[in-house]
Amino acid sequence: MANKAIFASFAGTAVLSSLIPLLNSCSGGKQKSGKKPLNIVYIMCDDHSYQTVSAYDNRFLDTPNIDRIASEGVRFTNSFVANSLSGPSRACLLTGKHSHKNGFTNNEHGVFDGSQQTVQQLLRDAGYTTAMIGKWHLVSEPTGFDYWNILTGQGDYYNPVFIDNGQNCVKLGYATNITTDIALEWLENGRDKSKPFCLFLHHKAPHRTWMPDLCDLDLYNDITYPLPDNFYDDYSGRKAAANQEMSIIKDMNVVYDLKMADRENEIHTPENPMLESYGRGMYLQTGEFRPGRMTEEQQAVWDAHYLPIIEKFKKDSLSGDALYQWKYQRYMHDYCRVIHSIDRNVGRVYDYLKENGLLENTIVIYTSDQGFFMGEHGYFDKRFMYEESFRTPLLVRMPDCCRTALRGKDIDGMVQNIDHAPSFLELAGADIPEDIQGESYLNLLYGNNRGWRKSLYYHYYEYPAEHCVRRHYGVRTERYSLMHFYNDIDEWELFDLRNDPEEMNNIYGKPGTEKIIRKLRKELARLQTIYEDPIIAENE
Ligand code: SGN
Ligand code: CA
Secondary structure, three states, rough: HHHHHHHHHHHHHHHHHHHHOOOOOOOOOOOOOOOOEEEEEEEOOOOOOHHHOOOOOOOOOHHHHHHHHHHHEEEEEEEEEEOOOHHHHHHHHHOOOOHHHHOOOOOOOOOOOOOOOOOOHHHHOHHHHHHHEOOOOOOOOOOOOOOEEOOOOOOOOOOOEEEEEEEEEEEEOEEEHHHHHHHHHHHHOOOOOOOOEEEEEEEEOOOOOOOOOOOHHHOOOOOOOOOOOOOOOOOOOHOOOOOOOOEEEOOOOOOOOOOOOOOOOOOOOOOOOHHHHHHHHHHHHHHHOOOOOHHHHHHHHHHHHHHHHHHHHHOOOHHHHHHHHHHHHHHHHHHHHHHHHHHHHHHHEEEEEEEEOHHHHEEEEEEOOOOOOHHHHHEOOOOOOOOHHEEOOOOEEEEOOOOOOHHHHHHHEOOEEEEEEHHHHHHHHOOOOOOOOOOHHHHOOOOOOOOOEEEEEEHHHHHHHHOOOOOOOOOOOOOOHHHHOOOOEEEEEEOOOOOOOOOOOOOOOOOOOOEEEEEEEEHHHHHHHHOOOOOEEEEE
């Protein structure tokens, strides 16, 4: 791949790679004369939409701490994932490979094979100390980390169970704060300070059911969020878009998702009576809401906030459009409150790095495991190759010592989450193994996009499953997005992103599109070939 070729010439110094990271330079491995090894702080949230990072979009809330990474570093304006789902995204991150190569294609059946090559192990081999803290979601035990302290499964917002290097322990408090506390403690006292470090700090927030920290419950009360233009999408011309279960109107559950669990059991969700009973049961008896899950004090603060909303909701007896709009506002209020806490905790990490002189030689990355729908097409959740879930925020602050790195700029090269592993390896001055499919984006951070890729490959597998999004793969170029939904359907969709950024008008098969379809299908086949996706047979 183009960037590997660029790296190869630089890695003419490859002989030196066994001596690094101590010979590594502050310019991301470009000059071997530097002194300081570079550290990596990779902060990843779960389901954080770029729409709710004010560096990308300021319609919803301010995220000053996250934005600071962009203003002192760069904002990627075309950052994507390879498979818009948690486990698969994490497997892509750690291996630098697409799902069919790393073996973790979906959450339902995936178990990560930790014996395979991973970036954390390669960094360790290059002299780094590595830690994984927070949401892991890869089922098998983490490998290749000097330290790991992970949430069980999705993790709970309140009083979560962490598995601390194999030992289960309940931590009292709110997950985002606790995850940050553990990370700061590792930075301060846990790591081997004689080595450069790589910290993966993975928040579980803002995953469903978007439970805010107690101190943030009353934020944004007076804000009415703008409904997306295509909130009432009728999905015409897009069968796969129509046949899902992630609609705010029909699938988002008032009781479970929006927390309207009245103790009298009087609230019903007419849009979907089946989900209604499921929702109430889930809310009051299982998971995050089961009796005793929160402490009495936490529960009291929680109830003081939600019970009046529940009472008002009952009194108002909303229906039809008024109910849909109410659902959207409730969803957005909780989601934005959860993000506010993320932003505050990103600030805590930044402050720690600054106070300890670590910004000098540490790259700081902020991203999410995928994007998320904030009501676009009427959806919540992700999975689709549509822009809102295919994209993910990516902000990168290069270490201060990398004086020629871009600052306060946008990078428009199309990057994907498989690109982190090779970037980290290049940063560490380590060799990038040939079988890694991502490309190092370090050159982009210096304003050099020569030879950078012009198209991206996507493949989503989790069907049949929750939310019912059909399996699909596709190719995205700067202008077009072509996707093929397969398995129990056979539907192609093509969008001209320049003229139809909201992806409402499927032009696949329309007169005049023959040439572009031929070209894109050829490009899709080329990507499936170079990435060796076995699905290729279906596309011929
Ligand atoms: C849970 C959620 C889903 C979500 C998946 C995957 N349901 O199953 O809404 O799509 O996780 O999310 S919940 O009722 O259990 O919250 S992922 O980010 O982990 O892939
Ligand atoms: Ca996720």
